[in-house]
Amino acid sequence: MLKLKASGASSKLALNGDAYMARKISLLGLETIGIVHEGDDIAEIIVRAAKREDVTIDDGDILVITSKIVAKAKGRIIKLREVKPSRRALAIAKVVKKDPRLLELILREAQCVVKMTPKHVIVRTRHGVVCANAGIDKSNVTGMRDSVLLLPEDPDAEARRIRRRIKELTGKDVVVVITDTYGRPLREGQVDFAIGIAGIKPFKDYRGSTDLFGYVLRVKRIAIADEIAAAAELVMGNGAEGIPVVIIKGLNYEEDEDSNARELNMPRTKWLFR
Amino acid sequence: MLKLKASGASSKLALNGDAYMARKISLLGLETIGIVHEGDDIAEIIVRAAKREDVTIDDGDILVITSKIVAKAKGRIIKLREVKPSRRALAIAKVVKKDPRLLELILREAQCVVKMTPKHVIVRTRHGVVCANAGIDKSNVTGMRDSVLLLPEDPDAEARRIRRRIKELTGKDVVVVITDTYGRPLREGQVDFAIGIAGIKPFKDYRGSTDLFGYVLRVKRIAIADEIAAAAELVMGNGAEGIPVVIIKGLNYEEDEDSNARELNMPRTKWLFR
Numbered sequence: 001m002l003k004l005k006a007s008g009a010s011s012k013l014a015l016n017g018d019a020y021m022a023r024k025i026s027l028l029g030l031e032t033i034g035i036v037h038e039g040d041d042i043a044e045i046i047v048r049a050a051k052r053e054d055v056t057i058d059d060g061d062i063l064v065i066t067s068k069i070v071a072k073a074k075g076r077i078i079k080l081r082e083v084k085p086s087r088r089a090l091a092i093a094k095v096v097k098k099d100p101r102l103l104e105l106i107l108r109e110a111q112c113v114v115k116m117t118p119k120h121v122i123v124r125t126r127h128g129v130v131c132a133n134a135g136i137d138k139s140n141v142t143g144m145r146d147s148v149l150l151l152p153e154d155p156d157a158e159a160r161r162i163r164r165r166i167k168e169l170t171g172k173d174v175v176v177v178i179t180d181t182y183g184r185p186l187r188e189g190q191v192d193f194a195i196g197i198a199g200i201k202p203f204k205d206y207r208g209s210t211d212l213f214g215y216v217l218r219v220k221r222i223a224i225a226d227e228i229a230a231a232a233e234l235v236m237g238n239g240a241e242g243i244p245v246v247i248i249k250g251l252n253y254e255e256d257e258d259s260n261a262r263e264l265n266m267p268r269t270k271w272l273f274r
Numbered sequence: 275m276l277k278l279k280a281s282g283a284s285s286k287l288a289l290n291g292d293a294y295m296a297r298k299i300s301l302l303g304l305e306t307i308g309i310v311h312e313g314d315d316i317a318e319i320i321v322r323a324a325k326r327e328d329v330t331i332d333d334g335d336i337l338v339i340t341s342k343i344v345a346k347a348k349g350r351i352i353k354l355r356e357v358k359p360s361r362r363a364l365a366i367a368k369v370v371k372k373d374p375r376l377l378e379l380i381l382r383e384a385q386c387v388v389k390m391t392p393k394h395v396i397v398r399t400r401h402g403v404v405c406a407n408a409g410i411d412k413s414n415v416t417g418m419r420d421s422v423l424l425l426p427e428d429p430d431a432e433a434r435r436i437r438r439r440i441k442e443l444t445g446k447d448v449v450v451v452i453t454d455t456y457g458r459p460l461r462e463g464q465v466d467f468a469i470g471i472a473g474i475k476p477f478k479d480y481r482g483s484t485d486l487f488g489y490v491l492r493v494k495r496i497a498i499a500d501e502i503a504a505a506a507e508l509v510m511g512n513g514a515e516g517i518p519v520v521i522i523k524g525l526n527y528e529e530d531e532d533s534n535a536r537e538l539n540m541p542r543t544k545w546l547f548r
Contacts, residue, residue: 022327023303023517025509028296053296115546122546130460181494185459185547186404188540189477189497191504193461203463204511220455222507223463230465231505233496234525235299237478243297251508266462272389272396273459273547 025250028055029235029243036244038075043165046245055247057166062175062248064232067151067195068137069244070158070178076150078105096121102136102148109134109150127155128265129195131182151180155196156260163198175199175253178261179229185273192233194225197261201254202226223264224253299524302329303509303517310518312349317439320519329521331440336449336522338506341425341469342411343518344432344452350424352379370395376410376422383408383424401429402539403469405456425454429470430534437472449473449527452535453503459547466507468499471535475528476500497538498527 030049036042042065050057057063071077085093085100089107093100097118107113110123114130123134135151152158159176166174178196183189194202202225232246304323310316316339324331331337345351359367359374363381367374371392381387384397388404397408409425426432433450440448452470457463468476476499506520 020306020327022324022329022521023305023509025301025303027299027301027505029298030296032294050296053294055296117546120546181496184497186540186545187467187497187500188538189495189500191497191501221463222455223458223461223465224508226461226463227465227504227508230501231301231508234498234501234505235297237526247296252511264462266460271460271547272391272394273545 023250025248027231027235028053028247028249030055030245030247031243033069033242033244036069036072038073038077040073041165042070042073043162043169046162047166047169049245050247057170057172057174057247058249059173060175060249061172062177062200062228062251062253063162063166064177064179064228064246064248065162066236066244067135067155067178067180068149070152070155070162070196071149074152074158076152077147078150080146080148092116092121102133105136105148105150106134109136124265125151126153127151127195128262129180129182129193130265131180135180135182135195152178152196156198156262157196159196159198159261173199175255177225177228177232179232181233192229192236194229194261194264197225197259199255199257200225201256201259202261202263204254225261226264297524299522301505301509302327302521302523304329304519304521305517307343307516307518310343310346312347312351314347315439316344316347317436317443320436321440321443323519324521331444331446331448331521332523333447334449334523335446336451336474336502336525336527337436337440338451338453338502338510338520338522339436340510340518341409341429341452341454342423344426344429344436344470345423348426348432350426351421352424354420354422366390366395376407379410379422379424380408383410398539399425400427401425401469402536403454403456403467404539405454409454409456409469426452426470430472430536431470433470433472433535447473449529451499451502451506453506455507466503466510468503468535468538471499471533473529473531474499475530475533476535476537478528499535500538 032049032052080101083101083104085104089100089104092103096116106121113123115122122132124130125134137149155178159178163176176198177194179192180195181190181192204222204224206220235246236243306323306326354375357375357378359378363374363378366377370390380395387397389396394406396406398404399408411423429452433452437450450472451468453466454469455464455466478496478498480494509520510517
């Protein structure tokens with residue numbers, strides 16, 4: 001019999017006669033959201049789809065929503081033929097092999113350009129995320145090749161709005177996490193990150209807590225909002241699969257009204273890789 | 275009624291009379307793994323814990339295992355007092371404020387040092403992961419402050435071994451993902467990455483496939499193994515919570531016998547941030 005202080009697994013091992021139960025989290029991907037149009041009420045669409053698919057929305061649920069449908073509801077579709085590239089965009093187009101009109105939009109969406117190569121424009125977006133093409137998306141926009149989709153102007157504000165609206169519609173307190181897909185320095189492939197949050201602290205902070213052996217943990221501070229985004233992407237898939245909303249049930253998290261996803265952006269002064 | 279080609283959500287919207295069902299993934303965290311010792315059979319421990327907690331192991335399940343318990347089973351605990359720092363470690367200790375014996379272990383575990391600051395040593399580990407301290411862990415080792423835990427020597431090989439052993443014990447074909455927690459350039463906080471995999475392709479490749487509107491996706495290649503690791507961390511928690519194994523059910527993935535987690539490490543020639 002283990003003789004550790006009561007907490008977590010160890011205490012459960014010590015409790016004879018008790019039933020053992022695995023800790024469970026469920027991810028439910030809504031399949032009937034359909035195509036979202038400008039002006040649509042995302043919260044209402046989610047509540048309707050959940051009902052149709054026999055998913056109850058409960059207090060404490062986490063609603064993970066791809067930024068694509070939030071952006072569409074906000075009318076962030078831009079027709080490239082209506083964009084007039086600035087002199088700066090035209091100059092950059094000589095270095096970066098991209099449509100100067102797209103470069104113009106990237107510049108408008110950016111606080112600053114972080115990196116340029118013939119194939120990449122990495123910028124810091126107005127929300128502070130460092131990513132390629134300012135998160136502008138050419139897929140899943142409309143049937144027209146000429147259109148692109150910008151990110152929502154303020155994903156944190158959108159998350160708060162959807163959270164409030166879900167409360168109005170259902171009476172339930174949920175967390176909202178708005179996500180987008182990005183590449184990562186040093187690592188191959190892309191994953192989803194949280195770019196807007198409401199109702200949750202983006203970090204799970206273990207600093208100062210003790211581990212199984214009483215050792216004080218010094219550095220661990222988990223980016224739980226990014227892990228939530230990555231987990232939801234597993235269900236969302238992409239493109240033809242069309243699951244833009246995932247409801248997560250059973251996850252423990254720290255509630256917070258004031259946190260936002262900008263806290264996940266490392267300030268440039270702390271960058272070890274530049 | 276939507277008039278898109280039958281696939282995913284859209285086709286489901288078009289099928290009148292059919293029951294709608296949300297797509298579901300479950301994550302089950304095993305709470306009764308207990309403390310792992312050198313020589314322990316991880317697969318056997320998992321099978322026993324699953325049984326105790328009434329979790330069936332099925333074909334296609336994904337077993338996510340923290341590298342900590344794999345390393346412990348492989349006897350990768352080192353007593354610092356038995357480490358003699360080399361001249362190089364002592365020289366580095368003048369720049370980096372860390373125990374020279376720990377620096378010695380970091381150097382032994384590294385292919386090369388990528389970055390040094392007074393507070394950080396970032397190396398490329400023998401497995402090719404770029405991370406702080408070569409993934410050497412000071413928490414959750416034993417009761418002794420003097421001990422540290424190195425990563426498993428070959429996490430991919432360990433993943434394959436555990437997968438084979440699960441097959442022997444249960445007759446089931448599972449995927450194994452071995453994880454560790456790392457910081458990320460440009461992003462605050464840490465997340466779990468996949469450092470060893472067996473039975474799964476680490477990427478979900480959308481390049482060349484078409485989206486809802488028939489637009490050909492050009493760049494999307496999702497690091498599904500890293501997303502699996504991040505998702506499992508949500509259940510694992512840390513330290514006092516003690517959930518070192520998570521079983522994921524219901525996830526679609528591409529089977530592969532030959533893939534390994536090294537493919538997730540971006541080759542240095544492709545680094546935009548250095």
